[in-house]
Amino acid sequence: MSDTSLFIRKATGLVRSWSVFDAFVYAFFSINLVTLGLYIFSQMYYLQGGLVPTMVISSLFILFEVVIYAAMIAVMPRSGGDYIWQSRVLGGGVGFVLAVTGWWFILWLWVPLYADMLRKSVFIPILGILGSQQTASWFQTADGFFVTSLIMLALVAIYIAIGMKWYARVQKICFWGGMAGMLFVLVLLLTGSHEAFKAGLETNATTLFGAQPGVYDATIAAGQAAGATLPLTGGAIGVIFLAMPYIVFFNLWPNWGATLYGEVRGATDFKRNFWGMALALIGTALLGILLLYSIARTIGWDFYINANGAFWNYTWGYTTTPAPLPIWPYPALLATFLTTNRAIQLIVVLLMSLWWFGWSGTVFLSSTRVIFAAAFDRLLPEKVAEVEPRTRTPLWALVLMVVPSILVAYLYAYNKFNFQTLTLDSTLVIAVTYLGTTIAAILLPYVKKDLYNASPIAKYKFLGIPLVTIAGVIFGAFLVFLLVEWLFDPWLNSNGQPPGLYGISLMNKSSVIFMAVNYILALAIYLGFKYYRKSKGIDIDKVHKEIPVE
Amino acid sequence: MTTIFFATDVHGSDICWKKFINAGKFYEADVLILGGDMTGKAIVPIIGLGGGRHRAVLLEQEFLLEGEAEVDAMARKIKSRGYYPYLLTQEELAELNKAPEKVHELFLQEALKTAGGWMDYASEKLAGTGMRVFVAPGNDDQFELDDVLRKSEAVTLAEGQVIELDSHHEMISSGWSNHTPWHTYREETEDQLAARYEPMIAQLKNPKNAIFNIHVPPYASNLDEAPELDEHLRPKYAGNALKPVGSTAVRAAIEKRQPLLGLHGHIHEGRGSSRIGRTLCINPGSMYEQGTLLGALVKLGKDKIENYVLTQG
Numbered sequence: 001m002s003d004t005s006l007f008i009r010k011a012t013g014l015v016r017s018w019s020v021f022d023a024f025v026y027a028f029f030s031i032n033l034v035t036l037g038l039y040i041f042s043q044m045y046y047l048q049g050g051l052v053p054t055m056v057i058s059s060l061f062i063l064f065e066v067v068i069y070a071a072m073i074a075v076m077p078r079s080g081g082d083y084i085w086q087s088r089v090l091g092g093g094v095g096f097v098l099a100v101t102g103w104w105f106i107l108w109l110w111v112p113l114y115a116d117m118l119r120k121s122v123f124i125p126i127l128g129i130l131g132s133q134q135t136a137s138w139f140q141t142a143d144g145f146f147v148t149s150l151i152m153l154a155l156v157a158i159y160i161a162i163g164m165k166w167y168a169r170v171q172k173i174c175f176w177g178g179m180a181g182m183l184f185v186l187v188l189l190l191t192g193s194h195e196a197f198k199a200g201l202e203t204n205a206t207t208l209f210g211a212q213p214g215v216y217d218a219t220i221a222a223g224q225a226a227g228a229t230l231p232l233t234g235g236a237i238g239v240i241f242l243a244m245p246y247i248v249f250f251n252l253w254p255n256w257g258a259t260l261y262g263e264v265r266g267a268t269d270f271k272r273n274f275w276g277m278a279l280a281l282i283g284t285a286l287l288g289i290l291l292l293y294s295i296a297r298t299i300g301w302d303f304y305i306n307a308n309g310a311f312w313n314y315t316w317g318y319t320t321t322p323a324p325l326p327i328w329p330y331p332a333l334l335a336t337f338l339t340t341n342r343a344i345q346l347i348v349v350l351l352m353s354l355w356w357f358g359w360s361g362t363v364f365l366s367s368t369r370v371i372f373a374a375a376f377d378r379l380l381p382e383k384v385a386e387v388e389p390r391t392r393t394p395l396w397a398l399v400l401m402v403v404p405s406i407l408v409a410y411l412y413a414y415n416k417f418n419f420q421t422l423t424l425d426s427t428l429v430i431a432v433t434y435l436g437t438t439i440a441a442i443l444l445p446y447v448k449k450d451l452y453n454a455s456p457i458a459k460y461k462f463l464g465i466p467l468v469t470i471a472g473v474i475f476g477a478f479l480v481f482l483l484v485e486w487l488f489d490p491w492l493n494s495n496g497q498p499p500g501l502y503g504i505s506l507m508n509k510s511s512v513i514f515m516a517v518n519y520i521l522a523l524a525i526y527l528g529f530k531y532y533r534k535s536k537g538i539d540i541d542k543v544h545k546e547i548p549v550e
Numbered sequence: 551m552t553t554i555f556f557a558t559d560v561h562g563s564d565i566c567w568k569k570f571i572n573a574g575k576f577y578e579a580d581v582l583i584l585g586g587d588m589t590g591k592a593i594v595p596i597i598g599l600g601g602g603r604h605r606a607v608l609l610e611q612e613f614l615l616e617g618e619a620e621v622d623a624m625a626r627k628i629k630s631r632g633y634y635p636y637l638l639t640q641e642e643l644a645e646l647n648k649a650p651e652k653v654h655e656l657f658l659q660e661a662l663k664t665a666g667g668w669m670d671y672a673s674e675k676l677a678g679t680g681m682r683v684f685v686a687p688g689n690d691d692q693f694e695l696d697d698v699l700r701k702s703e704a705v706t707l708a709e710g711q712v713i714e715l716d717s718h719h720e721m722i723s724s725g726w727s728n729h730t731p732w733h734t735y736r737e738e739t740e741d742q743l744a745a746r747y748e749p750m751i752a753q754l755k756n757p758k759n760a761i762f763n764i765h766v767p768p769y770a771s772n773l774d775e776a777p778e779l780d781e782h783l784r785p786k787y788a789g790n791a792l793k794p795v796g797s798t799a800v801r802a803a804i805e806k807r808q809p810l811l812g813l814h815g816h817i818h819e820g821r822g823s824s825r826i827g828r829t830l831c832i833n834p835g836s837m838y839e840q841g842t843l844l845g846a847l848v849k850l851g852k853d854k855i856e857n858y859v860l861t862q863g
Contacts, residue, residue: 005607007593007646009657010732011561011690013776013818014591015783022788076840084862165778168787268610276788376822376860386825387772451840454630456609537849538859547569547576547843547863550675 017268023276024283025175026168030256030362031284033291034178034355035117038331040249041292042308043423045228047501049235049243052289055251058244059285061478062251063278065434067471068441069255070273075444075455075468081366082437083373089440089447092544093530096379097522102433103366104401105518109426111405112412114360115149120328122353123148128208128327129336129345136209140327142414149409152360153402159361160368161393167361174358181351182287185335188348189294192338197298200337201325209327216303218324223306226313232292232301242493245485245502249427252434254281256362270456295331298338304329316420364401371397377543379529417510421503425511428486428504429518435479442472551856552716555579557845558765558815559688559836562590562661563632567668569843569863574681577847577861581715582681583708585815586688586725586765587836588668589661589695592633593653595643596621604637632838634660658692665698672704682715684708686723688765688815689736708763710746712753718852719810720760722750727766727816728797731783743799757807759853762829767814768801770794771824773833776817804829811848811855821860830855837862 008014031037041051072085082103087095119139127136138144159167192200198216205211212218235243254277295304307329314323327333332352336345372394375385384396411419445452445466452458452466460467485492489500490507498507506512530540555573560566567588574582596606596615604615606624608631615621625635636656638646646652672683686708687695699707706713708723715721724746726736738746747764754760767773774796777785785791795817804812804826812831814820821835821844834844843863849856 005595005610005612007595007653007656009591009654010734011591012587012727012730012732012734012816014732015777015779015785018777018785018788022786022790026788026790076837076842088862163792165791165793168791171790172787372822378859382823382825385822392770392772450630451842454627454839454841456611459611533857533859536857538847538857540859542577543859543861545863547573549565549568550572 017272020272020276020279022172023272024279025172027254027256027277027280028284029171029175029355029359030253031251031280032355032359033250033284033288034182034332034352035114035121035359036250036253037284037288039113039117039120040246041230042329043312044243044246045223045226045230045305045309045312047230047239047243047246049240050231050233051243051247051292052233053235053240054243054247055285055288057240058247058251059281061244061475062248062254062281064471064475064478065252065438066254066274066277066281068438068468068475070270070277071457071460071468071471072437072441072444073273074270074457075451081369082433083370086436086440087544088451089443090436092377092540093523093526094436095544096374096377096526097519098433098436099370100374100522100525101518102430103370105404105522106426106429107363107367107401108405108408109412109422109514110363111152112145112149112409113423113426114356114363115145115152115409115413118152118356118360119144119148121330121332122349122356124327125330125333125349126346126353128333129342129349131208133208133210137326146410146413149413150406153405153409156361156364157393157398157402160364160398161391163392164365170361171358174354177351178354178358181332181348181354182291184344184348184351185332186290186294188335188338189298192298192335194298194300196338197300197334200340201334203340204337205325205327209325211325215324219310220303220306222310222313222321222324223308226306226309226318228305228309230305230308232296241481242485242501245424245482245489248431248482249424251281251284252427252431254278256366291331295334299331299334304331304334364398367401368394368397371400378533378538378540379526417513418508419510419514421499421508422511422514424486424502424504425515428483429515431479431482435476435483438472438476438479441468442476445469551852552581552719552850553577553579554581554583554715554761554848554850555845555861556583556585556763556813556832556848557834557843558585558813559587559818559838560584560843561587561632561690561836561838562629562634562664563838563841564626564629564664564668565841566632566838566843568671569841570845571672571675571683573843573845573863574676574679576863577845579847580682582683583721583763583813584683584685585763585813586686587690587815588665588685588687589657589691590632590634590664591690593636593656593660594628594633595646596624596628596635596637597643598637598639606635608633629664630841634664636660658694661692662694662698665695669698669702669705672702676704682706684713684721684723684763686725686763686765687736688725689727689730689734691725692735710750712750715761716850718759719850720754720756721763722747722754722760723763724750725765728795728799730795731779740797740799743797744802747799747803751803751807757809758828760807760809761811761813761850762800762804762807762809763813764797764800765814766800766816767796767820767833768804768812768826768831769796769798771796771801771826771831773814773820773822773824773831774817775820777819801826804831810850810853813846823858823860830858832858832860834860 083099310323489505628635775792777789818836848858
């Protein structure tokens with residue numbers, strides 16, 4: 001094989017470029033409009049920044065994250081991601097602490113969140129449609145929540161056991177099935193009328209879920225009492241920015257799992273990585289806008305936001321009066337109320353459930369990688385990287401992921417120590433990890449000159465400044481803004497009165513303690529193993545140091 | 551007891567080779583072992599345009615070079631990524647484009663020239679240190695490379711040999727692999743691989759204290775996970791679908807003989823360690839294009855591994 005610029009011989013590993021569409025599919029599921037998106041939109045009911053401009057502007061900032069990650073993959077491919085990038089540029093201790101907190105420990109908190117989405121968008125709607133109203137109601141209880149967390153953990157364990165080879169296939173099927181479900185929902189919403197929806201809601205909500213007659217008007221009133229204000233569009237730039245620390249729970253993740261980069265490749269692979277992630281971000285934003293407008297057209301924005309306000313106001317304990325609509329206002333389910341055909345309702349909800357099944361299997365994927373990488377660096381016992389030979393399952397790594405998750409899921413499901421206020425900690429801790437990588441990206445061209453100059457991204461400059469540095473400064477500023485807002489929220493936004501807008505400020509003792517435990521545990525493991533290995537003759541500091549070439 | 555430093559798959563990277571030779575001093579190792587695949591995968595032509603001007607395209611970026619100093623700097627840059635720089639005229643380039651067999655000859659010529667330079671570097675740096683260096687060429691290495699290694703004073707060709715590392719530990723080595731989609735130089739069937747290992751294993755005084763330095767990792771060891779490819783060698787599912795591609799013969803040999811240590815490479819993204827019974831198997835992986843030497847430092851004890859760590863130099 002040859003051209004005028006390069007001759008390549010037959011050699012192992014020289015593969016052709018992967019499909020950008022495939023990369024798009026996995027990034028598209030990571031910023032999952034149906035699970036993460038609809039879940040967090042519903043909690044934003046009391047904010048004043050328009051949901052559409054908030055989604056668009058936050059996506060613009062996150063495009064710079066895409067530049068950073070595509071660039072870091074191009075400079076240090078096949079290296080294990082954030083852990084190695086940060087270790088090489090910022091040092092092993094920083095890399096370890098930020099990687100294990102952001103890619104492992106905080107995933108314990110994501111387990112009840114995934115489970116909450118599973119019961120709200122899969123179990124409860126399906127059980128209701130099938131006529132099992134009592135069982136559906138039980139899943140709304142704390143016991144039902146906790147059991148869903150256990151089911152979710154069992155499913156994830158199965159995914160890990162079957163391996164990514166098979167789960168990648170499952171994801172692809174889920175993508176097409178989920179998109180078919182989305183098409184059904186959009187068709188129902190775009191062909192139905194608001195009056196038909198009102199009638200369908202009255203019939204279906206009372207029949208399937210035990211709502212009282214007059215549920216539409218009662219919901220509007222309960223939502224207004226809860227202070228539901230979130231507009232679809234509009235809002236001053238200030239209030240739009242205040243909505244961003246919430247919405248990034250959904251769209252901060254186009255980089256999740258994108259680490260592929262071919263050998264003997266140039267800028268093409270950088271562009272492929274960039275477009276795989278960027279198209280997912282842009283495509284999700286466009287689909288989100290279409291879905292939100294469809295909701296506004298037929299369900300009515302007023303009803304949708306008030307239903308969310310009424311639901312969460314009761315769920316979070318701000319009122320003792322249950323929401324008139326006794327289930328989470330899941331737009332896909334609400335769209336099926338436009339028909340009385342149970343089979344169609346069931347098919348649509350089942351297809352839409354594929355958005356959850358195609359996405360949930362990756363919850364511990366990153367954790368497994370980080371646990372293995374830390375074990376190979378001798379910062380965890382060798383045993384945790386062992387794979388059970390018969391099933392090829394990483395049993396000990398699974399234990400380290402699952403057992404703490406059961407505890408966290410218990411605390412969250414039963415709201416012990418106000419754990420349900422910690423939702424956005426799930427995003428904050430990963431944002432801190434991303435900030436570490438962002439700082440590494442800013443510094444890379446200056447502290448690892450040889451590595452950077454020999455990479456395919458060295459040619460990308462603006463006014464003589466490396467693109468990766470510029471992208472790092474912009475995205476870093478965005479992350480710092482998010483962190484300041486999350487941590488100092490009441491002082492900045494509600495006259496010092498907790499809980500503020502996001503609930504996880506330094507005034508929230510549970511949040512502070514939870515995060516402190518995460519970071520102290522990571523630091524203790526690092527220092528403990530570092531000194532233990534030193535006593536056995538292994539200098540961990542040397543592991544990431546460059547060998548001098550004399 | 552002996553401390554070994556193992557690295558693999560440097561694929562023509564000058565920086566990685568130099569780091570490998572200097573790793574003994576840096577990590578305080580007694581023995582250096584390179585697991586194979588020394589030779590580069592690409593040649594980057596530096597095309598003379600006349601008047602001291604040259605043109606080269608590296609990583610899809612075009613460089614116009616003025617004068618000898620810029621050409622030398624570009625050649626170093628190309629070598630640092632493991633590719634071979636080659637100066638030629640536009641006419642010679644046109645001829646090469648028409649004759650694939652000449653490109654093949656050129657690869658061999660550049661691989662041998664580079665390897666010769668590496669042997670000289672090793673001799674110079676290791677003279678008087680007592681450091682022992684063993685290399686077993688891998689499936690990507692042409693057979694002619696073996697002669698270059700045989701002539702070296704500082705480096706020992708380990709392929710097919712039983713080598714005594716110290717009074718307790720012996721090592722067998724092979725760079726051959728099972729069949730790959732690329733049909734490289736040293737590939738054969740699993741049965742042939744098994745037949746290749748057996749005579750070496752038979753010579754071991756104590757297989758349980760031995761080191762199996764075998765380029766291809768054992769099948770389904772987690773050290774052999776590579777992206778699943780379609781018939782056009784395109785990664786399926788954006789590279790998210792991984793599958794084991796290691797050797798069943800290597801796995802069977804390890805399961806049966808239970809040596810102390812298995813040293814492997816071949817799959818660059820398969821970095822890690824894994825146990826097969828009592829045997830510790832290591833694949834340090836490779837990041838040769840970035841000039842990062844991935845390696846493994848292993849302290850051998852009597853009848854056991856005292857300690858080990860994977861490194862990124």
